Amino acid sequence: MYMAKAIILAKSVRHLTRANPRVGCILVRDGDVIGAGATQPPGGPHAEIVALNSCPDARGATAYVTLEPCSHTGRTPPCVDALIKAAVIRVVVACVDPNPKVNGAGLERLRSAGIRVDIGVLESQARALNPGFNRRMRGGLPFVRLKLAMSLDGATAMANGQSKWITGPMARRQVQRMRARAGAVITGVGTVVADNPSLNVRWDETDLDPGPLLPSDQPLRVVMDRSGRTPLDAQLFKIPGPVMIISQSASGPTQQAWADCGAQVVMLTAVTPATVLAELADAGVNEVMVEAGPTLAGAWMDAGLVDRLVVFQAPLLMGSQTRPLMHTPNWTELSDAVRLQLIESRAIGTDRCLEYSVEKA
Ligand code: AOF
Ligand code: ZN
Numbered sequence: 001m002y003m004a005k006a007i008i009l010a011k012s013v014r015h016l017t018r019a020n021p022r023v024g025c026i027l028v029r030d031g032d033v034i035g036a037g038a039t040q041p042p043g044g045p046h047a048e049i050v051a052l053n054s055c056p057d058a059r060g061a062t063a064y065v066t067l068e069p070c071s072h073t074g075r076t077p078p079c080v081d082a083l084i085k086a087a088v089i090r091v092v093v094a095c096v097d098p099n100p101k102v103n104g105a106g107l108e109r110l111r112s113a114g115i116r117v118d119i120g121v122l123e124s125q126a127r128a129l130n131p132g133f134n135r136r137m138r139g140g141l142p143f144v145r146l147k148l149a150m151s152l153d154g155a156t157a158m159a160n161g162q163s164k165w166i167t168g169p170m171a172r173r174q175v176q177r178m179r180a181r182a183g184a185v186i187t188g189v190g191t192v193v194a195d196n197p198s199l200n201v202r203w204d205e206t207d208l209d210p211g212p213l214l215p216s217d218q219p220l221r222v223v224m225d226r227s228g229r230t231p232l233d234a235q236l237f238k239i240p241g242p243v244m245i246i247s248q249s250a251s252g253p254t255q256q257a258w259a260d261c262g263a264q265v266v267m268l269t270a271v272t273p274a275t276v277l278a279e280l281a282d283a284g285v286n287e288v289m290v291e292a293g294p295t296l297a298g299a300w301m302d303a304g305l306v307d308r309l310v311v312f313q314a315p316l317l318m319g320s321q322t323r324p325l326m327h328t329p330n331w332t333e334l335s336d337a338v339r340l341q342l343i344e345s346r347a348i349g350t351d352r353c354l355e356y357s358v359e360k361a
Pocket of ligand 1: 021022024038039042044046047067068069070075076077079097099
């Protein structure tokens with residue numbers, strides 16, 4: 001029960017922790033919850049420290065933590081030292097920290113200080129809090145959600161490009177929440193030119209407003225722009241928060257002009273979903289959301305890099321003079337089709353939100 005509370009706390013900061021894992025911690029003594037905390041943005045205190053600071057005295061308490069307390073000095077000092085100093089007598093942990101700098105060493109340090117340690121309580125639920133962090137710490141790539149909005153008959157726009165608005169306001173709010181929990185929101189230059197999106201999180205468009213979101217808490221907005229077509233007056237430059245443009249052949253002056261607009265410019269020898277994802281893994285991005293048109297969406301799907309497909313399906317028939325969900329020129333046989341597993345199907349306002357996991361070959 002206490003671990004379930006700690007998991008709820010970890011979920012409450014899912015839009016804030018960025019490169020760090022989402023972690024929750026509850027301190028209990030004699031059956032009373034005496035402290036609670038969740039991970040703060042990078043550089044800020046970890047869950048255990050927030051919890052310890054929330055009570056005057058944790059002596060004799062049991063700490064329930066969703067992730068193994070850290071034993072290393074990163075941006076902040078080790079949590080195990082703080083727990084030992086606070087004289088807690090027992091630590092219950094959901095799952096081991098896959099960070100190679102920790103990976104069991106935190107449990108070891110607590111045990112050798114004479115603290116009872118139990119591991120594995122609600123392990124799979126706790127692990128599910130951090131799919132991207134877990135994978136990245138084992139040398140893998142960020143976790144990718146591809147978001148698409150379509151009509152009942154699978155169209156994303158009319159042939160003339162008209163697409164505003166297919167889904168209703170509730171679905172669009174849900175998209176804001178999805179952006180908030182992503183470390184990076186990726187789009188293609190085609191979408192930037194056609195729709196001029198802001199791609200930022202606007203809590204005023206959600207019904208779960210947790211207070212002001214600092215520019216530093218906004219997800220990184222990433223534009224895949226091979227040839228350098230992102231206009232300098234694009235909306236995304238005008239909205240506070242980090243922007244990254246990943247290009248291949250943008251000219252020196254164009255790169256400089258983007259930098260002058262506040263963007264981080266990354267030049268790669270090839271701009272593909274795989275190279276972009278590797279770049280973002282290096283930049284400490286755990287979870288990525290792709291919001292793109294049919295060409296880029298198809299490229300991501302074709303590259304086999306999508307973990308979750310989130311489709312908003314609107315009760316609208318757009319007919320045949322339309323653009324499809326994805327362009328996949330390489331798929332010609334039924335055997336090329338990608339099989340999906342339905343994870344969740346729920347009504348959101350007038351639309352339906354379908355979430356699928358993608359089975360990797
Ligand atoms: C914990 N509790 O709440 C979190 C942990 O640079 P730092 O000091 O913030 O350390 C980041 C690392 O600490 C991160 O990679 C992960 O291994 C661990 N995160 N550990 O004890 C927490 N967020
Ligand atoms: Zn820590």
